[in-house]
Amino acid sequence: MVQILKLDTSTRRDAQRFVQFPFDLYHDCPYWVPPLRSDAMRQADPKRNPFFLHSEAGFFVAQQGKEMVGRIVAMENRNYISYHKKRDGFFYLFDTIDDQNVADALYGAAIDWCQARGLERIIGPKGFVVFEGLGMLREGFDKFPAMGIPYNYEYYNRLTEHVGFEKEVDFNSFYMHVPDFTLPERIARLAEKVQERRGLRVRSFKTKAELRSGVAQVTDTYNRVFVENWEYVPVTRQEADVVADQMLQITRPEMVKVIVNKDNQIVGFLLAFINVGKALQRCKGRLFPLGWLYLLRELKRSQWLDINGMGILEEYRGLGGNIIMYNELYKACHGSSYEHADMTQMSDYVVRMLSDAHTLGGEKYKVHRIYRKTLT
Numbered sequence: 001m002v003q004i005l006k007l008d009t010s011t012r013r014d015a016q017r018f019v020q021f022p023f024d025l026y027h028d029c030p031y032w033v034p035p036l037r038s039d040a041m042r043q044a045d046p047k048r049n050p051f052f053l054h055s056e057a058g059f060f061v062a063q064q065g066k067e068m069v070g071r072i073v074a075m076e077n078r079n080y081i082s083y084h085k086k087r088d089g090f091f092y093l094f095d096t097i098d099d100q101n102v103a104d105a106l107y108g109a110a111i112d113w114c115q116a117r118g119l120e121r122i123i124g125p126k127g128f129v130v131f132e133g134l135g136m137l138r139e140g141f142d143k144f145p146a147m148g149i150p151y152n153y154e155y156y157n158r159l160t161e162h163v164g165f166e167k168e169v170d171f172n173s174f175y176m177h178v179p180d181f182t183l184p185e186r187i188a189r190l191a192e193k194v195q196e197r198r199g200l201r202v203r204s205f206k207t208k209a210e211l212r213s214g215v216a217q218v219t220d221t222y223n224r225v226f227v228e229n230w231e232y233v234p235v236t237r238q239e240a241d242v243v244a245d246q247m248l249q250i251t252r253p254e255m256v257k258v259i260v261n262k263d264n265q266i267v268g269f270l271l272a273f274i275n276v277g278k279a280l281q282r283c284k285g286r287l288f289p290l291g292w293l294y295l296l297r298e299l300k301r302s303q304w305l306d307i308n309g310m311g312i313l314e315e316y317r318g319l320g321g322n323i324i325m326y327n328e329l330y331k332a333c334h335g336s337s338y339e340h341a342d343m344t345q346m347s348d349y350v351v352r353m354l355s356d357a358h359t360l361g362g363e364k365y366k367v368h369r370i371y372r373k374t375l376t
Helices: 012-025 037-044 078-084 100-115 155-162 185-198 208-213 215-225 237-250 277-283 291-301 314-333 351-359
Strands: 002-007 056-064 067-076 088-096 121-124 136-139 166-177 201-204 256-260 266-274 304-312 340-347 363-374
Touching (some): 002 100, 012 067, 012 088, 056 100, 067 100, 088 155, 100 121, 136 155, 155 363, 185 314, 208 215, 208 237, 215 256, 215 266, 215 304, 256 314, 266 314, 277 291, 340 351
Parallel strands (some): 088 121, 304 340
Antiparallel strands (some): 056 067, 121 363, 136 363, 166 340, 256 266, 266 304
């Protein structure tokens, strides 16, 4: 018999129980990359996760006897509701053994939690902040995940659809073999002309302190660039600071580039991350005692580059700003000994970007699905 328990993750004991489950579930999986345990504990703690400054969530686990067999988070994101004018709830961090009864019980608890708050639909998987990976992996189970992008067993989709969830939107990731990724010389020349003509320039960051000082401006630009995206929720400064802390642990400052106008205002950005998933697997999500050493070593020798954020303000796209971004993408990929690149999570709705990914030589190789269910 399946028993559902609601945890109080403000207590360390309950937070640890919630965080530990996927480490056990994926113990023998060669593709699952653990999060840093410190980040996962912060995420579960209402006192440290800035999501809880404006919204609410419920953490549930499933047990059979004394054995924990699943977990899920149900969320009411009030910033999303205020912006989109939709009474949608979300689920996130859904993990389970391959048992329909367990999945039914977990989703049932999340649905009951949402209905008690007058929410009309439940959608997910979708994280606390927009920078967290979206969706449930549906294609590409034999592929290593990009940094921060979810990996799950194939049976998750079957269990979820059996509950009555349907497709809301798919997010597509593209693989590029870096040595084969070329841009015509005329594109590079055009990018230089656009920068000169429009008063734009590319700015790189040299130190972590310099990158951190630019977080507020990058956040403001994000909140203006992606307002039409399906997944968009206004990002608060506190949320951006937390994301910056996580970013700085797994990338180098020079991998983040921004486009600024003649007034030194950020109008576009390119976020690239060196994939250090192998190091996270080796240290099992713990930075101490040797985790830092593994991460630093992998930052130097990894052959994978993850492109996990690229955008420019609408008013600059028609002025050639997108050409500058693609030129910077090319330079980022060829800036070191990278062999592979992952252009992550482009939704079905960004038709132009999907077309551009194909034009640049990308091959769609992973799909994550966001599911929805109407609550009655």
